[in-house]
Each structure stands twice: as structure tokens, then as C-alpha cells.
Amino acid sequence: MSGFCVGLSLPTDIPHSLSHLVVMAEIDLEWPKKDNRRLLHVVYRVGDLERTIKFYTEALGMKLLRQRDVPEEKYANAFLGFGDEQSHFVVELTYNYGVTSYDVGDGFGHFAIATQDVYKLVEHIRAKGGNITREAGPVQGGTTVIAFVKDPDGYTFALVQRPIVHDPFCQISLRVGDLERAIKFYEKALGLKVVRKVDNPENKYTIAILGYKEEDDATVLELTYNYGVTEYSKGTAYAQIAVGTDDVYKSADVVNLVTQELGGKITRQPGPIPGLNTKVVSFLDPDGWKTVLVDNEDFLKELE
Numbered sequence: 001m002s003g004f005c006v007g008l009s010l011p012t013d014i015p016h017s018l019s020h021l022v023v024m025a026e027i028d029l030e031w032p033k034k035d036n037r038r039l040l041h042v043v044y045r046v047g048d049l050e051r052t053i054k055f056y057t058e059a060l061g062m063k064l065l066r067q068r069d070v071p072e073e074k075y076a077n078a079f080l081g082f083g084d085e086q087s088h089f090v091v092e093l094t095y096n097y098g099v100t101s102y103d104v105g106d107g108f109g110h111f112a113i114a115t116q117d118v119y120k121l122v123e124h125i126r127a128k129g130g131n132i133t134r135e136a137g138p139v140q141g142g143t144t145v146i147a148f149v150k151d152p153d154g155y156t157f158a159l160v161q162r163p164i165v166h167d168p169f170c171q172i173s174l175r176v177g178d179l180e181r182a183i184k185f186y187e188k189a190l191g192l193k194v195v196r197k198v199d200n201p202e203n204k205y206t207i208a209i210l211g212y213k214e215e216d217d218a219t220v221l222e223l224t225y226n227y228g229v230t231e232y233s234k235g236t237a238y239a240q241i242a243v244g245t246d247d248v249y250k251s252a253d254v255v256n257l258v259t260q261e262l263g264g265k266i267t268r269q270p271g272p273i274p275g276l277n278t279k280v281v282s283f284l285d286p287d288g289w290k291t292v293l294v295d296n297e298d299f300l301k302e303l304e
């Protein structure tokens with residue numbers, strides 16, 4: 001059975017003869033899988049917008065797509081990525097006036113950039129003054145060539161070698177305290193599928209890759225479980241992932257039920273953002289990581 005019926009109380013001024021009636025609203029638990037979903041962007045805070053734009057464009061090869069300043073709320077945003085927002089996953093940087101640094105926390109893992117030659121990209125980033133924290137070479141326990149770079153705010157970027165690259169921004173990695181609970185949550189609340197799962201007992205971790213498509217074809221979410229570690233600090237730097245939906249209200253109904261079963265909570269009820277009119281619903285997963293579902297049509301209008 002895919003639906004779930006919820007009884008709604010009737011208003012108190014309704015005639016007594018009808019008061020025994022209960023309106024049944026059906027919540028379609030399969031909606032997240034039928035919906036038109038895509039990972040849109042990741043939102044995080046930086047201490048100097050110009051410094052990050054310079055590093056991402058000159059060292060990492062991203063393009064500056066758009067910027068906006070919201071002086072009445074004392075913040076500014078910059079959107080960067082490897083292609084247009086209609087078809088690429090991008091970053092939304094937030095600069096809060098006067099705040100020059102943030103705590104990245106130990107729960108955030110990395111953002112990943114796919115490239116055909118990690119060795120070459122590492123040398124390019126080094127020449128641009130980038131901080132290489134793990135030199136290029138095969139991943140521990142595997143053959144894929146990777147490297148790690150830290151950006152000016154301390155966010156780690158993993159460079160991952162792949163023969164064919166569609167959108168170079170290929171993954172966001174977050175650490176979780178209970179992998180099976182997190183997988184269930186993302187499957188049920190967001191309709192994501194596990195496209196790969198790897199246990200690495202030698203290094204005492206398991207990763208699950210969740211996506212709307214295979215990991216070579218679209219940006220994916222990587223959840224990492226380190227054996228025995230059940231909690232992480234979230235810091236103040238990383239904010240959320242944005243995912244497109246055709247209906248924030250139907251999506252919110254499902255999220256609401258899933259949070260009751262698995263933990264997490266809705267932090268912004270579905271509806272338009274004041275002043276922007278884009279409809280969203282925001283929620284935390286059981287580990288406290290935030291996702292915002294954004295109305296697809298409103299999102300495209302925002303880009304016009």
C-alpha cells in the first residue's frame with residue numbers, strides 16, 4: 001500500500017449531526033519517487049566572498065554564474081559552478097556582512113570535483129597557491145586516483161579521476177552516525193536511491209552513495225559512517241543541499257511522516273519565502289543535516 005490516511009478534525013462550528021465525520025487526506029508515500037527531482041545546489045557560508053570567488057574560478061575552474069546583495073538582511077550570495085544552473089549542480093556561497101570566519105565542524109566531509117587528470121589539476125591548484133592536503137594517488141584500499149584540497153575557509157574538496165566527466169561537481173560528502181537510518185530517511189523522504197555502497201573494514205568505515213541517477217551521470221550525496229562514531233559537530237559553516245520538486249506541499253506531507261518514524265524535523269513549513277515568492281520546505285535529517293526542497297517552476301523563474 002503506498003498511501004497513508006490521516007484524519008483531520010472538522011471545524012467546531014459544524015452541525016453536531018456531522019461532527020462524527022472525519023476528512024481523510026491521503027498522503028502518497030511514493031510521491032518522492034514519482035516527483036521530478038534533481039540536486040540543485042549546496043549552500044554554505046564563507047568569510048570573504050571575493051577571496052572564494054577568485055580561488056574557485058582561478059584554481060578550481062568554476063564559473064561565476066550570478067551574485068546578489070541583500071543589504072536589508074546584511075548578506076550577499078554568489079553562485080558558482082561548471083555550467084548553467086538549469087542543468088548543473090552549483091554552489092551558493094553566503095557572505096554575512098562582517099563575519100570573516102566559520103567553524104566547518106567535523107561532520108562535513110567534502111565536496112568532490114571529477115576530472116580526467118587529478119595529477120594535472122593538483123599542480124594547477126598548487127600553482128594558484130592552493131593548499132593540497134592529500135597528494136594525488138590511488139585511494140587507500142582502491143585504485144581510483146584522488147587528492148584533497150582545502151579552500152580558503154577550510155572546506156575540503158576531493159578531486160576524483162574519471163575517464164568521462166559530465167558535471168565536474170560530482171558529490172557532497174557528509175558523515176552520519178547511523179548509516180542504515182540515514183539511508184532509509186533519504187530513500188523515503190527524498191526518493192534518493194543507493195547507487196553504490198562500499199564497506200572498508202580495514203579503514204573502519206562504510207560509505208553509501210545516494211542519487212537520482214547513477215553517480216557518473218549526476219551529482220550524488222555520499223554518506224560516510226565511521227565505525228563506532230555516532231555523533232559529529234555540524235559547525236556553523238555548512239548550511240544545506242537544495243533539491244528541486246514539482247510540489248513542496250505533497251513533499252512536506254511525506255517528510256513530516258518520515259521524520260515521525262525516523263527522526264529529524266521540518267524547520268520551515270511549506271510555502272513561499274517572503275519577498276522572493278519561491279515555494280520551499282526545509283527539514284533536518286536524523287543526524288541534523290538540512291535539506292531544502294525548492295519548487296521547480298519558481299526556481300526557473302528566479303533564474304530569468
Ligand SMILES: C[C@@H](O)C(=O)SC[C@H](NC(=O)CC[C@H](N)C(=O)O)C(=O)NCC(=O)O
Pocket residue numbers: 109112134138139140146158159160175203205222224226
Ligand atoms: C572521493 C571520495 O569518494 C573518496 O573516495 S574518499 C575515500 C576515503 N574515505 C574515507 O576514508 C571515509 C572515512 C574517513 N574516516 C572520513 O570520515 O572521511 C578517504 O578519505 N581516503 C583517504 C585516502 O587517502 O585515500
